[in-house]
Structures are given as structure tokens and as C-alpha cells.
Amino acid sequence: MHKNKFTIAILLGMSSLALGCNGSAEQSKPTLKAPEQLTLKAQFKEHFKIGTAISRDQILGALPEDLNVAKAQFNTFTPENSMKWERIHPELETYDFEAADALVQYAQENNQELVGHTLVWHSQTPDWVFEDEQGEPLTRDALLMRMQNHINAVAGRYKNRIFAWDVVNEALNEDGTLRESKWSTIIGDDFIEYAFKYAKQAAPNAKLYYNDYNLYKPEKRAGAIALIKNLQSKGIEIDGIGMQAHYSLDNPELSLMEDSIVAYAATGIDVMITELDISVLPFPEGEEQGADISLDIALQERFNPYPNGLPSEVNTQLGERYKAVFDILKKHDDKVSRVTFWGISDARTWRNDWPMQGRTDYPLLIDRELKLKSFVSDL
Numbered sequence: 001m002h003k004n005k006f007t008i009a010i011l012l013g014m015s016s017l018a019l020g021c022n023g024s025a026e027q028s029k030p031t032l033k034a035p036e037q038l039t040l041k042a043q044f045k046e047h048f049k050i051g052t053a054i055s056r057d058q059i060l061g062a063l064p065e066d067l068n069v070a071k072a073q074f075n076t077f078t079p080e081n082s083m084k085w086e087r088i089h090p091e092l093e094t095y096d097f098e099a100a101d102a103l104v105q106y107a108q109e110n111n112q113e114l115v116g117h118t119l120v121w122h123s124q125t126p127d128w129v130f131e132d133e134q135g136e137p138l139t140r141d142a143l144l145m146r147m148q149n150h151i152n153a154v155a156g157r158y159k160n161r162i163f164a165w166d167v168v169n170e171a172l173n174e175d176g177t178l179r180e181s182k183w184s185t186i187i188g189d190d191f192i193e194y195a196f197k198y199a200k201q202a203a204p205n206a207k208l209y210y211n212d213y214n215l216y217k218p219e220k221r222a223g224a225i226a227l228i229k230n231l232q233s234k235g236i237e238i239d240g241i242g243m244q245a246h247y248s249l250d251n252p253e254l255s256l257m258e259d260s261i262v263a264y265a266a267t268g269i270d271v272m273i274t275e276l277d278i279s280v281l282p283f284p285e286g287e288e289q290g291a292d293i294s295l296d297i298a299l300q301e302r303f304n305p306y307p308n309g310l311p312s313e314v315n316t317q318l319g320e321r322y323k324a325v326f327d328i329l330k331k332h333d334d335k336v337s338r339v340t341f342w343g344i345s346d347a348r349t350w351r352n353d354w355p356m357q358g359r360t361d362y363p364l365l366i367d368r369e370l371k372l373k374s375f376v377s378d379l
């Protein structure tokens, strides 16, 4: 039994015993921890690390309450956007390390692990990266050199200060084939191998991960396993796979998530849940759930049913869904080393704006008042 639950059960038992003996409700008041006294990192301490994504606004001090909650609740951090290419390296000769430096320092001061996100991605990468001075596509060699320079500058800067890197992000299609991108078109499918090699050279002590969404899907799982095995067969270090886990109340079927965890672990690398959130909002029919950020549908009120608060029965469903997810993660805590939520609280989560901007979603374990949700103690 989980330690917290064990403690709670004992305390409950003692309190009912006390009530039975002297009938005094006052004396029998259980010394249960109120939800606000629990912390996520303590609750899951025996199972895995518990993390959150931190935004530029949060780390640069505009939202100190969020940062206090992050420090209290989580023991590993990921920058939500600050280390993406377009943010940290917006122009050829321009790097902007302000938010990234602040986050590295914050993680160090609080003795917490920082996971860099992300070095090579088809998205959020400026067009100039792929072009020469005349705006013509770079050659394979020139793009490889640009990739290497970027990885040296960014991963090299934080060598020994960043625990791990999402080296390549979202390189697979839903059917498990390699996504066509400027990286794959100009360099070829081996751009992934080069990204991992360059990351190893730049930050030899960092763990190196592949990160993607919908990795529960059997076809995508097969593609990811092929990707991992290809690197392994060539002696290129890959230490882990990040399953993003942008879920909803009815998607995915959790047995698929479990099958994927088992299958990825069998390749010998770490498995992490890297961007967990569970949307309670209806998803437009016919669209692919996941995290394809190019999806941007006009706001329709029928898809935004809870702008003024979440009905308690839906909150209960969310709690049950989270419990089902965490039951599987705890069952496989020998394989799962980290569970990171994609955001601190419901007040600031990308899910309020995807796939439609301006909705009110409730996907995290911390509510808009920065309080842990009532069901957290059951997880």
C-alpha cells in the first residue's frame, strides 16, 4: 500500500477507535492531512519524480505565486517554451538565454532536476535555420553544421547543469513513419542520429531523450521502437523516451498506454510521462487528439461548456481518470522514472487554447486558486 494511504488509513482507524471509546467528536478529530498540506512530490516519492513545465512569465518573476507552488509541489522542471529554437536562438547570430538561464539557476538553487526541451523539432524553428543568405535551402552539410552549432551553443552552455535533454521532439507520424519536415527533407532520415550524436558531444553527462505525443498508439509505438533500436544498433546513446500524454476523459484507452510503457522499457531505456494533462472539454469530431499545435479551430461555445466552474460530477470523472492513469504508472514504477505535468495550474495551461483559443479547461491537479484538487489524496 502507498505510504500516504497507509498513514491515512491508520489515522482514520485511530480516529474511529477514539470516537468509539469516548464518543467525543472533538477528541476524535482525525489528524488527516488536508489536501493543501499534501505535496505531489512527497505523495509519489517512492514511485517516480514529479515535474512541471514552467513558462517564461513564471520564471522571470511575473508570477511568483506560481513559482512558489512549483517549488513546493514538484522536484523536476521543464521549460515550457524558453529553450525552443525560436525563443533561445531567434536569429542566426542572436541567442536569448534570459529565461533559460533563470530557469537553470532556479532549478539549481532548489536542488531540482531540469530537463531541457527541446533541441531539434520541426515546429517552433524559424525558417532562416533552413536557408542560406539568399533564402535558398541549405545543403545537407550546411544544415548539419547549423544543427551542431545550435546544440553546442545551447546544450554546451548548460553542460553539467541540465540533467537531461529532449534531443528530438515529435519526429514521427501517427502511423509510425518518419514525419516529413525540413530536417528530414534536407538532411535525410539520419538527422535524428546526428542530433543525438551532437547532443552527446555537447553535454556528455546529460541523459538524452526522444519525446513525442500519442506514443500509446500501437503503430506509433512500433515507429518509436524502431527509432530507438536504430540508434542503439549504431552505438548512439539514447537514455529515455518521453510519452507526452495529452489525454482527455475518454482518450486514450489506458491499456494502450500500459502496453507502450512495457514495450519501451523492454528496449532498455527509461520511460517518462513528460507532458501529462487530461482535458475535460469536448474535442471536435473528426480531429486527431494529441498535440499537433498547427490545429487551430475557431472558438465555439458548445465546445466550452464550463467557463464558470467545473460541475462536481465532471471533477469526479477527472479524479477517476487520473486515478486510473496513476494506478498504471505506479504499477510500473520500476520502468517509469518521471511524471511531468504540462503546466502548474489550470489557470495557465496550453489546453485553454488548444485546439481552440479561449476555452476554460481543468486538466491539471492544481486548480485556478493554486490549490491541489480534492481527489489528489486518492491517487
Ligand code: G3I
Binding pocket: 080, 081, 084, 124, 169, 213, 244, 275, 291, 293, 350
Ligand atoms: O508569448 C506570446 C505572447 O507575447 C503573444 O501575445 C501571444 C499571441 O499569440 O503568443 C504568445 O506565445 C505563445 C506561447 O505559447 C506562450 O503562450 C505562442 O503563440 C504559442 O504558440 C505557444 O504555444 C506553445 C506550444 O508548445 C508551441 O511552442 C505552448 O505554450 C506550449 O505549451 C506547447 O508545448 C508543446 C511542447 O513543447 C511539445 N509537445 C506538445 C506541447 C503542447 O502543444
